[in-house]
Amino acid sequence: xxxxxxxxxxxxxPVVQELxxxxxxxxxxxxxxxxxxxxxxxxxxxxxxxxxxIWPNSTEQVSAAVRILHRFGVPIVPRGAGTGLSGGATPVxxxxxxxxxxxxxxxxxxxxxxxxxxxxxxINADLSAHVARFGLAYAPDPSSQTACTLGGNVAENAGxxxxxxxxxxxxxxxxxxxxLSNGNITxxxxxxxxxxxxxxxxxxxxxxxxxxxxxxxxxxxIPKPEIVETWLAPFASMDAACKAVSSIVASGIQPAxxxxxxxxxxxxxxxxxxxxxxxxxAAAVLxxxxxxxxxxxxxxxxxxxxxxxxxxxxxxxxxRDEDERKxxxxxxxxxxxxxxxxxxxxYVMDCxxxxxxxxxxxxxxxxxxxxxxxxxxxVFHAGDGNLHPNISxxxxxxxETKRVLAAGEEIVKMCVALGGTLSGEHGIGIEKNxxxxxxxxxxxxxxxxxxxxxxxxxGLMNPGKVMPAALCGEIAGAxxx
Amino acid sequence: xxxxAVLPKDPCADFASAEGRAHFARSLxxxxxxxxxxxxxxxxxxxxxxxSPRGRIYMxxxxxxxxxxxxxxxxxxxxxxxxxxxxxxxxxxxxxVQMEALVEHARCEMxxxxxxxxxARRFLLRTVLPDRKWLRRAADATxxxxxxxxxxxxxxxxxxxxxxxxxxxxxxxxxxxxxxxxRRDLPALLPPVGEKRGRVAxxxxxxxxxxxxxxxxxxxxxxxxxxxxxxxxxxxxxxxxLHAHAGDLEFARELAKKxxxxxxxxxxxxxxxxxxxxxxxxxxxxxxxxxxxxxxHRAKEIAAKTRDIGEFLVETGYKPRNGPRALRVAYDEPCxxxxxxxxxxQPKQLLQSIPGLQxxxxxxxxxxxxxxxLYSLERTTDSMAILDGKMQQIRASGCEVLATGNxxxxxxxxxxxxxxxxxxxxxxxxxxxxxx
Numbered sequence: 001x002x003x004x005x006x007x008x009x010x011x012x013x014p015v016v017q018e019l020x021x022x023x024x025x026x027x028x029x030x031x032x033x034x035x036x037x038x039x040x041x042x043x044x045x046x047x048x049x050x051x052x053x054i055w056p057n058s059t060e061q062v063s064a065a066v067r068i069l070h071r072f073g074v075p076i077v078p079r080g081a082g083t084g085l086s087g088g089a090t091p092v093x094x095x096x097x098x099x100x101x102x103x104x105x106x107x108x109x110x111x112x113x114x115x116x117x118x119x120x121x122x123i124n125a126d127l128s129a130h131v132a133r134f135g136l137a138y139a140p141d142p143s144s145q146t147a148c149t150l151g152g153n154v155a156e157n158a159g160x161x162x163x164x165x166x167x168x169x170x171x172x173x174x175x176x177x178x179x180l181s182n183g184n185i186t187x188x189x190x191x192x193x194x195x196x197x198x199x200x201x202x203x204x205x206x207x208x209x210x211x212x213x214x215x216x217x218x219x220x221x222i223p224k225p226e227i228v229e230t231w232l233a234p235f236a237s238m239d240a241a242c243k244a245v246s247s248i249v250a251s252g253i254q255p256a257x258x259x260x261x262x263x264x265x266x267x268x269x270x271x272x273x274x275x276x277x278x279x280x281x282a283a284a285v286l287x288x289x290x291x292x293x294x295x296x297x298x299x300x301x302x303x304x305x306x307x308x309x310x311x312x313x314x315x316x317x318x319x320r321d322e323d324e325r326k327x328x329x330x331x332x333x334x335x336x337x338x339x340x341x342x343x344x345x346x347y348v349m350d351c352x353x354x355x356x357x358x359x360x361x362x363x364x365x366x367x368x369x370x371x372x373x374x375x376x377x378x379v380f381h382a383g384d385g386n387l388h389p390n391i392s393x394x395x396x397x398x399x400e401t402k403r404v405l406a407a408g409e410e411i412v413k414m415c416v417a418l419g420g421t422l423s424g425e426h427g428i429g430i431e432k433n434x435x436x437x438x439x440x441x442x443x444x445x446x447x448x449x450x451x452x453x454x455x456x457x458x459g460l461m462n463p464g465k466v467m468p469a470a471l472c473g474e475i476a477g478a479x480x481x
Numbered sequence: 482x483x484x485x486a487v488l489p490k491d492p493c494a495d496f497a498s499a500e501g502r503a504h505f506a507r508s509l510x511x512x513x514x515x516x517x518x519x520x521x522x523x524x525x526x527x528x529x530x531x532x533s534p535r536g537r538i539y540m541x542x543x544x545x546x547x548x549x550x551x552x553x554x555x556x557x558x559x560x561x562x563x564x565x566x567x568x569x570x571x572x573x574x575x576x577x578v579q580m581e582a583l584v585e586h587a588r589c590e591m592x593x594x595x596x597x598x599x600x601a602r603r604f605l606l607r608t609v610l611p612d613r614k615w616l617r618r619a620a621d622a623t624x625x626x627x628x629x630x631x632x633x634x635x636x637x638x639x640x641x642x643x644x645x646x647x648x649x650x651x652x653x654x655x656x657x658x659x660x661x662x663x664r665r666d667l668p669a670l671l672p673p674v675g676e677k678r679g680r681v682a683x684x685x686x687x688x689x690x691x692x693x694x695x696x697x698x699x700x701x702x703x704x705x706x707x708x709x710x711x712x713x714x715x716x717x718x719x720x721x722x723l724h725a726h727a728g729d730l731e732f733a734r735e736l737a738k739k740x741x742x743x744x745x746x747x748x749x750x751x752x753x754x755x756x757x758x759x760x761x762x763x764x765x766x767x768x769x770x771x772x773x774x775x776x777x778h779r780a781k782e783i784a785a786k787t788r789d790i791g792e793f794l795v796e797t798g799y800k801p802r803n804g805p806r807a808l809r810v811a812y813d814e815p816c817x818x819x820x821x822x823x824x825x826x827q828p829k830q831l832l833q834s835i836p837g838l839q840x841x842x843x844x845x846x847x848x849x850x851x852x853x854x855l856y857s858l859e860r861t862t863d864s865m866a867i868l869d870g871k872m873q874q875i876r877a878s879g880c881e882v883l884a885t886g887n888x889x890x891x892x893x894x895x896x897x898x899x900x901x902x903x904x905x906x907x908x909x910x911x912x913x914x915x916x917x
Contacts, residue, residue: 033556034529036543037536044513055528082530083515101528121528123519146573147515272575337514337575344509394509396546 015072015096016052022064027055038097041082041089042144044345044395045405046430050077050091057102059177059185059215066213067183069096075460076181078209080121080152083144085348086429088155088208092464098213100151106130107216114221115174115191120151120214124158127219136221139166142425143333154214157206159425161257161332162289164383166222168425170205177216178204181456191218203451208427209462211455225291228256229301230325233313234282238262241284242358244311245382248288249355251307253300255383259287259332262362264377265339265390269331272338276331282314286382287332335379336390342375343392347404351412353420355385364414365389372407374400386424387415413438428466436468494590505545505586510576511538517570522849522867523563531560534570534580541587551587553595561587563863565856566726567849568820581821582768588728601648606724607732610687611717613666620691624658651861653900656692656892664694671701671711678708678797682749684740686756687719689888696888699915700755700790706916707799712747720754722762723854725769734773737766741779744786752783755790755911757887758854761821763787789818790911791828791886802914805837810913811880812840813871813894814847815887828886828910835913843878845871850885852893865900868893872901882906884913 019028029035030052039047051074056062069076075095082089082099091097103121110116111134118127124145127138141160142148152158154176159168166172175189189201204211235241241260248258261269266278266285278285286308290300305316319325331338339346353361362378365387369376375392389411393404412422416438423432436445448467455461517534518524524533531540540557543549551557561584570580597603609615626632626641635641641648658664667685681704685697701711721736740763744752754760764787766780788796812829819825825847832840851857851867875883875894883894883905891907898905 029529029531029556031556033540033549033560034531036549037531037539040513042513042515053529081515081518082535083518099528099530101524104528126519144515147518273572273577274575334516334575337512337516340510340512340514340576340578344512346512346514 013052015068015074018068018072019052019054019065022068023054023056023061027057027061029053038079038082038091041079041087042085042348043087043090043429043431045347045401046087046090048091048093050097051094053097053099055099055102059179062098062100062179062213062215063183063185065096065098066179066181070182070458070460073458073460075463076213077462078151078155078213080149080155081123081144081147083148084152084156084427084429085350086156086423086427086431088427088429088462088465089152090430092462095463100149100213100215103215104149109134109221111136111221113191114223115218116221117191117216117218118150119216120149120154122150124148124150124153131221132224134221135224137224138219139163139172139222140169143336145333150217150219151214154205154217155207155209156425156427159381159384159386161259161381163425164258164381165254165256165291170202172220173201173205174218174220176201176204176214178212178214180212181458181461185215206427208429208466210452210466212461225256227294227297228289228291228325229297230287230289230319230328231301231305231308232278232317232319232328233286233288233305233308234279234315235284235286235311235313236282237312238284238362239359240311241286242355242362242382244286244308244313245358246355247307247311248304249383251303253290253303255300255304256289256291257287258381258383260378260380260382261285261287261332261335262378265335265379268338268341268377269335271341272334274330274334274338276327276329277317278331279315286313287328332379339377339390339392342377343394345393345395347391347393347408348426349387349389349391349408349411350423350426351387351389351415351420352422352424353385353387353415353418355382357418357420358382358385358387361387361415361418361420365411368407368410368414372403372410374404374407376407381424384424385420409435430465433464433466433468436466505541509542510574510578511535511542512576513539514575516573516575520569520573520848522565522567522569522851523863526863526866531556532563534564534574534578537561537564538578538580538583541583544587551591551594553591558591558595561591563860565816565849565851565853565867567816567853569816569847569849572820572823572847581765585725585728585730588726589730590728592728602727606727606729610719610723611736613690613715613718616687616691616718617664620658620664621661623655627652627655627658651858654857654861654896656895658692659694664691666690666715667697667701667713669713669715671705671713673708673710674706676708677710679750680710680712680748681751681753681793682712682714682744682747683753684720684759685713685718686754686759686888687723688892689756690718693888693891693909696755696891696909696912699909699912699917700753702917703790703794703799703911703915704753707794707797712749714743714747717743720759720762721769722758725762726854730769734769737769737780738773738776741766741776741783744783745779750786751793752787753790753793754787755886755909757789757815757818757821758889760787760789761817764822789822789824789827789886791818791831792822792824794914795827795830799831799914802835802916804916806835806913807837808882808913809839809841809880810882810884811843811875811878812846812910813843813850813875813883813885813890815885815890816847816849816853818886819847828884831910831914832884838913841878841880843874843880845874850890850893850897852887852889854889857889857893857896864893868897869900872897872903875905876901876903880905882908882913884908884910886910
């Protein structure tokens with residue numbers, strides 16, 4: 001990488017010396033300020049400085065780095081763009097960060113078979129933009145899609161609003177090239193056919209960097225729908241909005257996306273650069289999108305509007321063209337950042353409840369947050385019952401931070417008690433590993449630990465993530481609360 | 482947007498000091514979402530979080546919280562100066578973080594620790610740029626240096642590098658200096674053609690007054706042709722943007738005040754700039770002067786009357802060009818126009834109104850070219866790495882003319898075309914509209 005930025009590196013560390021010798025001066029850093037910049041990802045609640053940061057530019061370089069780190073027994077945390085919200089890329093004490101941001105080549109596009117071979121540092125939205133000329137798109141669309149990498153998407157089995165119809169990352173990755181914990185390179189799955197034998201590809205997707213580091217993938221591309229229609233339906237109560245969603249799903253229609261934003265989220269968005277013209281007087285808005293063939297879209301759209309009106313939707317806005325459609329989505333996709341106007345820090349939670357329990361869960365969230373005196377706003381994938389409670393806070397206020405964490409814990413437990421689960425799409429990371437026993441029994445957790453050991457016998461791959469620390473015999477120091 | 486409650490008088494108060502915390506409060510809007518990473522030209526080069534807006538803000542916060550000290554020569558220092566202040570991050574930031582304000586302040590704070598600037602830097606910023614007489618001398622000297630044997634002798638004797646350390650190594654960057662008769666000052670008052678619609682003030686700019694006076698001439702021709710009387714002043718010849726970016730906020734404030742005084746004397750209805758960097762900076766005068774007693778409302782007034790030439794013509798209406806220009810033109814959006822002033826549609830509208838002109842799409846049109854004020858001189862390798870990437874996109878667009886509205890970018894692209902061996906004309910959109 002040709003750039004003149006001198007990265008002052010601490011050569012006192014023998015591991016750093018070897019890494020520099022293998023990868024080059026520009027690919028390793030261990031100076032105070034760089035390490036500081038890497039001490040957290042999108043979840044800023046937990047901070048830990050890494051021992052060094054490594055930027056490989058090929059699978060072979062990843063392998064070389066992992067071999068060295070493995071030999072020295074240095075824990076390894078992979079990182080994409082650092083937009084993850086469960087602390088999957090939070091460094092571990094004395095551990096290395098391997099960031100794949102320089103591996104951003106789109107290696108091959110095969111429009112006939114509708115697939116592409118990509119490096120894992122490719123930005124999600126860049127892939128869709130690149131294949132648009134063939135009338136194709138990459139379906140999973142997390143809200144951070146303009147910044148997050150496909151590698152991070154694979155690690156977290158990322159979703160997004162349109163995964164309601166198209167499914168999350170695991171349905172869109174055909175094969176993976178991965179570097180295992182000992183540095184060996186292997187292929188999981190195949191672009192040509194469904195895997196024979198154990199489906200390790202699916203196992204790897206969503207493993208949050210604990211089974212190895214994916215460096216390359218063949219991904220599935222979908223044809224862009226013929227037409228897309230988007231509506232914004234404002235409701236006078238959250239309850240009515242949720243009931244409308246249940247009714248839409250029960251009617252058998254398959255919208256591309258169904259999102260709900262509450263009044264506080266709307267207020268934050270409308271005050272930001274992502275202002276989308278959402279009505280400030282609504283208690284909740286429903287953002288619904290239908291795509292497909294014109295006949296189908298027209299018919300489904302009419303039925304959806306009918307259902308919304310039946311539940312008291314006020315003034316339904318219809319995106320007449322692509323610009324208006326983008327504007328309506330811009331507010332939704334920028335919602336988290338827009339919350340920056342509320343307080344210096346933001347905790348974006350992710351949990352799931354059965355759709356029918358959405359109103360009860362939302363009432364409970366508000367009650368819990370009011371009780372802990374923390375500021376909450378909600379935006380969520382209503383079609384999947386996937387909630388994203390946002391809690392705004394000031395990380396410099398230790399007491400408030402403690403209250404945020406306590407409220408978060410109650411929210412998670414409440415969702416599980418309602419029949420839901422820990423995460424819809426952000427992953428477990430270090431945010432929720434201690435809650436795993438809420439949804440899994442000792443036998444299941446033991447099976448997980450055995451599986452993990454089979455891939456990573458020395459416990460070096462993203463230790464302390466996903467599983468409760470006690471179970472994987474590794475305390476990363478990341479759970480200091 | 483978190484607006485600081487009470488701002489300190491000292492523009493360079495430490496982030497960690499009680500006073501500086503008010504400046505620093507601006508960084509608190511950042512929620513660490515990372516949406517700024519992919520649009521940052523330096524992150525694109527390195528893939529390093531510390532070279533991203535989010536990483537830089539994170540380090541600033543750590544300085545403010547006393548977790549690290551701002552040390553000269555540290556990565557923090559390096560990253561502050563690696564940043565181009567292109568403001569692409571501000572356009573995509575959902576939280577409205579004011580990156581330019583933060584970086585200017587952090588540089589100011591760092592300058593205090595680094596010690597006095599080099600002779601050359603101080604001379605250039607404080608003596609040459611604000612004074613038309615010195616600008617002319619500097620242009621004369623550059624012309625003599627590059628076109629006569631004197632340059633060779635000075636170089637051999639090492640005098641050049643003694644005066645301007647590292648200058649000979651950067652000779653390839655040297656712009657073409659037009660002959661003296663092509664860089665004459667414009668008259669102080671230019672009458673409108675036909676019925677007078679009003680009076681506008683116009684500033685020729687520091688570098689542009691010597692190197693791109695043809696663009697200034699085209700600008701005033703279009704203005705007068707459209708019924709505007711144009712009023713100009715010679716000194717200060719610079720708006721102070723380069724000073725503010727370099728962290729010399731103290732001198733930037735002095736220049737701002739002098740320019741406000743000169744503008745008020747013209748009694749003009751508008752202040753027109755054809756330089757995106759200057760327009761953006763002048764629109765920000767209120768931020769610069771908010772703590773100076775008696776200046777805030779004057780700064781707000783000049784900001785409210787300031788327009789980029791393209792923005793102004795579309796807003797007030799203009800006579801379309803008569804003669805056709807059968808050219809394939811790509812429009813590159815200057816950072817301080819698209820990101821700094823959020824002016825994007827108007828220059829394209831101007832170009833599209835020109836008969837025969839074909840506007841071709843340009844990938845990466847809103848990305849920085851790497852000129853960034855003094856950046857190309859001070860961080861040449863980084864600047865050229867960014868420029869070379871842009872030249873590939875420009876080549877791919879198949880354009881014959883590249884239109885862009887900022888002197889720094891125009892000079893940078895002329896250099897880029899030379900480096901890439903491309904036969905490409907670089908023009909200001911106003912030159913294409915002009916029929917003179």
